[in-house]
Amino acid sequence: MSSSLRNFLITRIFLTIPMIWILITMVFFVMRVLPGDPIRSQLGPKVSEEQANAIRERLGLNRPLYVQYFDFLWKMVTLDFGTALTQGERPIIDELGEKLPATIELTIPAMAFTAIFGIASGAYAAKNRKKPIDYGLRLFSIAVYSIPIFFMGLLFQIIFSVRIPILPLAGRMDTLMMTNFQPITHFYILDSILQGNWSAFWSCISHLILPSLTLGLALTGVFIRLTRVNMIEMLQADFITAGRARGLPEPRLVYKHALRNTFIPILTLIGLQFAILLAGAVLTETTFSWPGMGRYLVDRIELRDYTAVQATIGVFAFFVAIISLAMDFLYAFVDPRIRY
Amino acid sequence: MNSDEKTLVQVRNLSVTYHTRLGPVSAVNDISFDINRSEILGLVGESGCGKSTLGKALMRMIMPPGEISGGSILFNGKDVMQFDQKRLRDFRGRQISMIFQDPMTSLNPVQRVDEHVIEAIQVHEEKPDKEDVISRVKALIERLGIQERRLRDYPHQLSGGMRQRVMIGLGLVLNADLIIADEATTSLDVIVEAMLVDQLREIREEFGVALLMITHNIALVAEIADRIAVMYAGKIVELGDIKEIFDNPLHPYTRGLLRSVPSIRLDDREELFKMSGEPPNLTHPPSGCRFHPRCPEAMPICSRIGPGMDEVSPGRWVHCWLYQDHPQKDRSTIKVNA
Numbered sequence: 001m002s003s004s005l006r007n008f009l010i011t012r013i014f015l016t017i018p019m020i021w022i023l024i025t026m027v028f029f030v031m032r033v034l035p036g037d038p039i040r041s042q043l044g045p046k047v048s049e050e051q052a053n054a055i056r057e058r059l060g061l062n063r064p065l066y067v068q069y070f071d072f073l074w075k076m077v078t079l080d081f082g083t084a085l086t087q088g089e090r091p092i093i094d095e096l097g098e099k100l101p102a103t104i105e106l107t108i109p110a111m112a113f114t115a116i117f118g119i120a121s122g123a124y125a126a127k128n129r130k131k132p133i134d135y136g137l138r139l140f141s142i143a144v145y146s147i148p149i150f151f152m153g154l155l156f157q158i159i160f161s162v163r164i165p166i167l168p169l170a171g172r173m174d175t176l177m178m179t180n181f182q183p184i185t186h187f188y189i190l191d192s193i194l195q196g197n198w199s200a201f202w203s204c205i206s207h208l209i210l211p212s213l214t215l216g217l218a219l220t221g222v223f224i225r226l227t228r229v230n231m232i233e234m235l236q237a238d239f240i241t242a243g244r245a246r247g248l249p250e251p252r253l254v255y256k257h258a259l260r261n262t263f264i265p266i267l268t269l270i271g272l273q274f275a276i277l278l279a280g281a282v283l284t285e286t287t288f289s290w291p292g293m294g295r296y297l298v299d300r301i302e303l304r305d306y307t308a309v310q311a312t313i314g315v316f317a318f319f320v321a322i323i324s325l326a327m328d329f330l331y332a333f334v335d336p337r338i339r340y
Numbered sequence: 341m342n343s344d345e346k347t348l349v350q351v352r353n354l355s356v357t358y359h360t361r362l363g364p365v366s367a368v369n370d371i372s373f374d375i376n377r378s379e380i381l382g383l384v385g386e387s388g389c390g391k392s393t394l395g396k397a398l399m400r401m402i403m404p405p406g407e408i409s410g411g412s413i414l415f416n417g418k419d420v421m422q423f424d425q426k427r428l429r430d431f432r433g434r435q436i437s438m439i440f441q442d443p444m445t446s447l448n449p450v451q452r453v454d455e456h457v458i459e460a461i462q463v464h465e466e467k468p469d470k471e472d473v474i475s476r477v478k479a480l481i482e483r484l485g486i487q488e489r490r491l492r493d494y495p496h497q498l499s500g501g502m503r504q505r506v507m508i509g510l511g512l513v514l515n516a517d518l519i520i521a522d523e524a525t526t527s528l529d530v531i532v533e534a535m536l537v538d539q540l541r542e543i544r545e546e547f548g549v550a551l552l553m554i555t556h557n558i559a560l561v562a563e564i565a566d567r568i569a570v571m572y573a574g575k576i577v578e579l580g581d582i583k584e585i586f587d588n589p590l591h592p593y594t595r596g597l598l599r600s601v602p603s604i605r606l607d608d609r610e611e612l613f614k615m616s617g618e619p620p621n622l623t624h625p626p627s628g629c630r631f632h633p634r635c636p637e638a639m640p641i642c643s644r645i646g647p648g649m650d651e652v653s654p655g656r657w658v659h660c661w662l663y664q665d666h667p668q669k670d671r672s673t674i675k676v677n678a
C-alpha cells in the first residue's frame with residue numbers, strides 16, 4: 001500500500017468523526033424543536049402538569065438544553081446510549097440489540113439481490129446494446145426506480161399474499177411460532193438454525209422473501225443503469241479493442257476484462273446506495289410490519305423519544321460511515337492503480 | 341500483383357463505409373495491394389485519410405456503424421471475408437495482431453503483464469503446458485528488453501515504451517505472420533521512439549514477421565520500411581519501393597509530402613504534411629480523382645473520372661492520370677490552387 005493511499009484512508013477515518021458528530025447534533029436539536037414531547041405524546045392530556053413535570057425531572061428533561069446536549073455528547077463518546085424515554089424505558093442497547101439484527105437480516109439479501117441482479121443485467125444490457133433486451137431492461141430499471149417502495153410492497157402483498165396466498169403478508173415469523181421461539185442473537189434465521197428448529201427457519205425465509213425483494217428491486221434500477229453506462233464505455237476502451245485484436249473470446253472480454261474494470265465505479269455506488277438502502281429499509285419495514293430499526297425509528301419519532309431516535313440515527317450514521325470506508329479499502333483492492 | 345510464395349496478404353478492391361448520420365463515409369475506397377512475407381510496409385497519409393480503418397479492415401475489426409462494403413482479403417491464401425467468428429478469433433492473435441497508438445490504454449489496467457501474455461497463449465493453444473508457457477513468456481519478455489521482475493507489474497507501473505514492447509510481445513508470442521502497428525510510436529518521446537523502431541526492425545529479422553507500419557510521420561517510415569503505400573482520402577495513391585519513391589516521387593501528392601519534409605531525418609512533427617488546401621470531406625468526396633481539388637497538376641479529366649491503379653514499372657504503382665492514357669485525357673492543366 002502506498003503511503004499516499006494510507007494517508008488518504010487515515011484522513012477518511014478521521015473525517016467520519018465530525019460527520020457523525022454534526023449529524024447527531026442536528027438530530028438532537030431538531031427533535032427538541034419539533035412540537036410535542038415524550039411525556040405528552042405517550043400519556044396524552046390525561047396526566048396532570050405536576051405528574052408530567054415529575055416525569056421530566058426523573059428523565060432529566062427539565063435541565064437546560066446545553067446541559068442535556070453535553071451530557072448526551074459525553075454519553076455518545078463513551079458509547080452509553082442510556083435508556084428509552086417511552087414504552088417501558090428499557091436500555092436502548094437492549095432495544096437496538098433486537099431491532100438491528102432484524103434490519104440486517106432484511107438488508108443483506110436485498111443488497112445481494114440488487115448487486116447481483118443489477119450488475120448482471122446491466123452488463124448484459126450493455127453487451128446487447130440497442131437490442132430489445134436492452135430497451136426492456138432500461139424500461140424496467142426506470143420503472144422500479146420510480147415506483148414508491150410502499151406501493152411496490154403493497155402490490156406484492158396483494159399479489160402474493162392475498163390473491164395467490166403463497167407468502168405471508170407481514171412480520172418476521174408466524175405469530176404462533178413466535179410464542180415458543182427463544183431468540184438468542186435475534187438474527188432469526190441464524191437462531192432457528194442454531195436451535196435446529198426447521199419449521200421456524202422456513203417460516204423466517206418465507207417471511208423474508210417479499211420485503212427483501214421489494215427493497216432489493218427498489219435499488220436495482222440504479223445499479224442496472226450505472227453498470228450499463230459504465231460497461232458501454234468500458235467496451236469501447238482501447239484495451240478491449242486490443243484484446244479483441246488478439247483473438248480473446250467475446251464473453252471473456254465482456255465479463256472478465258470490461259466488467260472487472262466496471263466494478264471500480266460500481267463499488268462507489270454501493271457505498272453511496274447504502275444510505276439509500278437504509279432509507280428504503282425504513283419504508284419497507286413499515287409496509288411489512290418488520291420489527292427492525294426502521295419501524296422502531298418511525299415509532300419513536302412519533303413518541304418524541306429523544307434518546308431512542310438519537311441512538312438509532314447515530315447507529316445508522318455509523319453504518320453508513322463504516323460501509324463507505326470499507327468501500328474505499330475495497331476500491332484500492334480492486335484497482336491496482338490506487339494500490340501501487 | 342501476382343500471388344506467389346512471397347505474398348502474405350492480398351487485398352483486392354477493398355472498401356469500407358461508415359454509415360453516419362451525415363451519410364455514408366467512404367473511408368477506404370476500392371483499394372488493392374499486397375503485403376509480402378517479412379517485409380516492413382509503411383502506410384502513410386494525413387490523419388483522417390483512412391489508415392486505421394484499412395488496418396482494422398485487414399483484421400475484420402470494423403465495428404458498426406462501419407462495414408466492409410466490398411472486396412476481398414486473402415491471408416496466406418485463405419479468404420478472410422469467409423471466416424466465421426471462431427475462425428476469426430483464431431486468425432486474430434495467431435496470424436495477425438495489432439499494436440495501437442496509445443500505450444496508456446491498450447493494456448487492461450487491472451491485469452498484470454504476465455497475465456496478459458499467458459492469457460493470450462491459453463486462449464489460443466489447446467492444453468498449453470504451464471512450465472513451457474512461463475518459460476516462453478520469460479524468454480520473450482527478456483528478448484524485448486524488459487526485466488523479468490516487470491512481469492508481475494501492472495500496466496500503469498511501466499513506461500510508455502515498455503508498454504508498447506509488451507504489446508509487441510503479445511503480437512509475437514503466438515508467432516503471428518503480420519503485426520499492424522497503428523501509430524504505435526507516435527505518442528512516445530523521440531529517443532524511446534527511435535529505440536522502438538530499431539527493435540521492430542530487429543524483430544522482423546529474427547521472427548520473420550511482416551510489419552504494417554501505419555503512421556503520419558514520413559520520416560519514421562523512411563528509417564524502417566522496405567516499401568511504402570501513400571494514402572489519400574481513402575485511396576492508396578502511390579505504392580512502391582521506399583528508395584524509388586523517395587528518389588522519384590510520381591504522384592503529385594507524394595511529391596508535396598516529400599517537399600514538406602526538408603530533411604528526412606527531421607523530427608519536428610508539426611512541420612510534416614503541410615500542404616495547401618483542406619483534406620477532403622469523406623462524406624462527399626470530390627468527384628473523379630479525390631486529390632484533384634488540391635492537385636497542382638490537375639487536368640480536366642481529373643475532376644470527372646478517377647484514374648485506376650497502374651503499375652508504371654515493376655512493383656511501382658501509381659493512381660494518377662499523369663501516367664495513364666484515356667481517350668478523354670487532355671494535357672492542359674487547370675489551375676485550382678493559387
Ligand SMILES: Nc1ncnc2c1ncn2[C@@H]1O[C@H](COP(=O)(O)OP(=O)(O)O)[C@@H](O)[C@H]1O
Nearest residue numbers: 358360365367386387388389390391392393622
Ligand atoms: N467509428 C467511426 N464512425 C464514423 N466515421 C468514422 C469512424 N471511424 C473513422 N471514421 C471516419 O473514417 C475516416 C478515416 O478515419 P481513420 O481510419 O481513423 O483515419 P486515419 O487513421 O488515417 O487517421 C475519417 O473521415 C473518420 O471520420
Ligand SMILES: [Mg+2]
Nearest residue numbers: 391392393523
Ligand atoms: Mg488513425
